[in-house]
Amino acid sequence: MALVTVFRRLALVRLREYTRRSAAVGPSAWLTGQRSFTTGTQTLRSDNKVTIHFINRDGEKITVKGSPGDSLLDVVINEDLDFDGFGACEGTLACSTCHLIFDEDVYKKLGPVTDEEMDMLDLAYGLTDTSRLGCQICLTKSIEGIVARVPESVADIRQSKDGSS
Amino acid sequence: MALLNNFTTACLRNFQGDRLHNQLFFVVRALHKSAASESYGMSTAREEAMAERLITPSDAGVKTAVKTLKDMPGPSTLSNLVEFFWRDGFSRIHEIQMEHCKKFGKIFKSRFGPQLVVSVADRDLVAEVLRAEREAPQRANMESWKEYRDMRGRATGLISAEGEDWLKMRSVLRQLIMRPRDVAVFSDDVNQVVDDLIKRVCILRTQEIDGATVLNVNDLFFKYAMEGVAAILYECRLGCLEDKIPEDTQDYIGALHLMFSSFKTTMYAGAIPKWLRPIIPKPWEEFCHSWDGLFRFSLIHVDKRLSAIKDQLERGEEVKGGLLTHMLVTKEMTLEEIYANVTEMLLAGVDTTSFTLSWATYLLARNPEVQEQIFTEVTKTLGPGVVATADDVSRLPLIRGLVKETLRLFPVLPGNGRITQDDLVVGGYFIPKGTQLALCHFYTSMDDENFPDATDFRPDRWIRKDSTDRVDNFGSIPFGYGIRSCIGRRIAELEMHLALTRLIQKFHIGVSPLTADVRAKTHGLLCPSAPINLQFTDRKN
């Protein structure tokens, strides 16, 4: 009996889903601090969606909306945006494929960069002074309407692009 | 104690897929001229066939002809054999990497019997290769690991799994232990282990006449690393840093030791064809025996936690816990997968961390000005006697620089491997799908072009002036890069940052007169070739 209730509660919390959803900054680490399986509150999602304009590799502008608290990577995933190879490590700071480029004034609004993000940025292809990792940027009202440019794709050294492996 | 002396392990040797593994594997293959059960890599015939096709790059309109593997320089098969068997190349793999790179350039081929390895020793080419990875990159052939697991009905873990299996587990685990802030949760647990480390230093030095020396610091750091990883993986303490180490822990250390001492023979375990096993049974037996020991230990600890959880549930209590509890309760992986992953993580997480700590303290002792500089940063930032937590590390750039610089000079994995999953053009050469690549990290991190005055120990070379200041660091990627990079990176960093900060706060670390120059040797991993003895003198706070 007890077993059932605990697992039901767990299912509600769905820690993994939860962390994956809010891949960006914020005290949302799994088992934050107390490490209890029965706590963990969802960030309140208001209806005030934030608008983001992405510019893809072909120079096309794609306008989408995301919820505050989501990361730019979450937005790309939720909206099914097809940027080849984007976000390979699912926002865990291991790959730098979620690299995005901003205008200088936007860049300044994006908030501080952690050391770990800077280290991964160093390994990003086509790095600029206003580059950030999309999985580390959280949507807030203050970045409403920003433009995020997806950098040119890696000069592909692959000869077979059929996808078979 | 003696057991732990010079305790390194071959544990990563198979997985690291670096040249050691491949070379050994191939050399043995070559010697036995075996009709290989599984076709590994590419045959000479294929290479020749490749040479016939002249490929031109599809992009950019650059009309340079792409060269083939046939045109690629490299040592001859015979000189390789001599190098490795007659001149004990096995312990000098990192040096041979250097020699070959200097002689043949930044991309060259080596042949070991039928097997070909293409070494890539250029920072930008390494970047190109890693950036071209697909969703489930492969490091090297893991047949022997898989065979053991099949035989015992065990699952594969992250190191030994491939393809879908790997991706499935990796997706679960990376959501738990890859993000820095997820790992910062373990700060207090790790700090408790650091408390014990410091106490241990104080006890050990009283056993020497000068009251300051700790002999063979790697022995100490091995125990620290093991205790630290176990505290996170098993949610329990093992007692490695106690005077009397509990029996099951000792058994485990024994199993690791067996892996180590039978390093070369267990290496052959994977290389000797099955049909030869009745004639040469020992390597395979020892290989299985050490794995049995490693798995047994994990089973004990995982099962203990599992029954504790069941008890709590039966009593209707709330289940609280850390990583293991989370995995057991959410059941995103099967129990067998959990056993396999904690086993492989413990294996991968101990020597790597302890060697790096040994080298870091060695370098500090040999460079007192650098040590003073870091000591000043730590005391100024934290205030005297304050214990740092994960959150403080961002304010201690020199501590981070110390770890990066140590791993640049002594990358625990001096080389890494990839089996190509596409036809690639690398450095102007056409490299067919299925080729074993060796990425020469040791060479790139010692290359003056990448790091000016590369032999100097300068943690401050990693300091940024501001957040747009870039340190172009593909030359030194000690944890790898991308989706198959080290999953324990953040755990290892936390353990090393907290331990080093505290050691530097507490002690002045000096070289013992017993220790002269210690060189690195390769024994699966890059490890000290002689015991590092250091003096720990109290700082006046």
Ligand code: HEM
């Ligand atoms: C100084 C410490 C460490 C270093 C330098 C290190 C380095 C590495 C490297 C270079 C790889 C290969 C990556 C690649 O192929 O791209 C690797 C893989 C791995 N490491 Fe570490 N490691 C360290 C500590 C740890 C710790 C503490 C753990 C466990 C908690 C760990 C677990 C693993 C695992 C499981 C893999 C295989 C990952 C996979 O194939 O998906 N490592 N490590």
Ligand code: FES
């Ligand atoms: S998705 Fe890999 S670092 Fe952002």
